[in-house]
Amino acid sequence: MxxxxxxxxxxxxxxxxxxxxxxxxxxxxxxxxxxxxxxxxxxxxxxxxxxxxxxxxxxxxxxxxxxxxxxxxxxxxxxxxxxxxxxxxxYGPRTSLWEWFRGFLGGGWSAAVRAIWFDILIALAVMVAGTVVGWLLVANDPEWFYALVPGGMSGERVPGATAEALRSTIFGNSGQNGMSVFAAQLFSNNAQVSILAFALGFALGVPSLLLLVHNMASLGAMLWLFHGAGLATDFAGWLAVHGTTELFAILLAGAAGLHIGRSLAFPGQKPVLQSTAEAGRRAALVMTGVVLMLIVAALLEGFARQLVDQTPGRFAIGGFMLAAWLAYFFAFRGNQGRSGRDHAG
CATH class of the missing domain: 1.20.58 (Methane Monooxygenase Hydroxylase; Chain G, domain 1)
Incomplete structure (x- = not known):
């Protein structure tokens, strides 16, 4: 005891x-x-x-x-x-969520996008090439259309459809569900493409570029179809309402994935891990904005396109959105965040 x-x-x-x-x-x-x-x-x-x-x-x-x-x-x-x-x-966060979001929109996001400008140019060239390839493949053999455009997305929009049938899919659908289903499928497809294009960037960016080519090839096939019916301009207007935002989001997602791939393949004077970590933070900031762009595109797709049933008005909306995004990313500077001060690898 x-x-x-x-x-x-x-x-x-x-x-x-x-x-x-x-x-x-x-x-x-x-x-x-x-x-x-x-x-x-x-x-x-x-x-x-x-x-x-x-x-x-x-x-x-x-x-x-x-x-x-x-x-x-x-x-x-x-x-x-x-x-x-x-x-x-x-070591904890120094700012609130609202302060971070304000800094993100106030210059952090646009600075991160400008930092990957080279990757954006590459992704843009690949997307244009994919559209041309899709058009040429279907023009040479219409059977390619069924391989490039999923059946659930095409519906009545197939080779051999009359001009009137094709026209009815892009005009006078404010009270119909057919085109809304197609629009929802198109948005879902593009959202998946955006996420995958970013996620596959670790494989030196090659899968990201191939995914962009495949996705844009289906758009090229659709453009060929409506062009053959003399409705290419009307189809482009129908697509522009949300497409200038949605396709821009895909472009940025592909560029973000490519940016990570390039940092792995060409780290420059920095160690590979450091180069990849910096590129990953920058690309993640870009992808956060891509999610917001897809939400905006969904709203335009669900409301603006249904309310505006004329091609000039649709081009006006799409053109305004494109000009707004370009001005924000490449003209607006704001208060650049830490990610914006990093340089592209």
Missing amino acids: TASFSAIESAALRSDRFRLERESDWQRLEAIVTRMEKGRLRRISDEDLLALPGLYRTVASSLSIARETSLDAATLAYLESLVQRAWFVV
């Missing part, structure tokens, strides 16, 4: 000694963290701010020792709570 009491007394003394030797640092860190949590930054001296990282590491080390030596539960719980609170102050 005496030996047990002596062991308890020895452990208590060891815990008290451990606490007394380090308690001043704990209390100083707790005071700084409490002020920062309450937003009282002006009451914190420059000396305390400079000491904050070192104090955090000191207390974290104390916690590690306390765990290894099995100190009393109260000290251990206090240190765990203090280290957790200090971690959020030292």
Whole structure:
């Protein structure tokens, strides 16, 4: 009984000694963290701010020792709570979600897009080439149409359809569901293409480019079909309402995937991991914006195109959206975020 009491007394003394030797640092860190949590930054001296990282590491080390030596539960719980609170102050996010979103729209997103301009040019060339390839394949052999355009998307829009039948699919559909189904399928397809084009960028960007070619080949086949019926302009207007936003989103997604692939293949003077990490952060910022663009495209597809049933009006909406995106990305500077200051690899 005496030996047990002596062991308890020895452990208590060891815990008290451990606490007394380090308690001043704990209390100083707790005071700084409490002020920062309450937003009282002006009451914190420059000396305390400079000491904050070192104090955090000191207390974290104390916690590690306390765990290894099995100190009393109260000290251990206090240190765990203090280290957790200090971690959020030292390494946690410095801005709220709203502040981040405001910075994102206020220049961060546009800066990230400008940083991958070279990849955008490559992706744009590939998309144009894919459209031309789709047109030429179907023009040479109409059977290619069925290979390039999924049956669920084509419906009545197939080779051999009359001009009147094709025209009825792009005009006078405000109260019909047929074209809405096609539009929903088209949007779903393009959303999947955008995500895959970005996700497959790790394979040196090659799958991303092939995916862009295949997707645009189906558009080329559709353009050939409506051109043969003398409705190419009307079809382009029907597509422009949401297409200038949706296709722009696909372009950026493909460029973001290609940007990651290029950073892997050509890291330049930087280590591969560093180059890829920087490109990944930049591309992720671009893809966050791509999601917003797809949402805007869905709204245009669901409302604007149904309400405007004339080709000039449709071109006006699509042209305005294209001009707005170009102005935002390449003319608007705003407050560039950290990602915007990175240069493309």
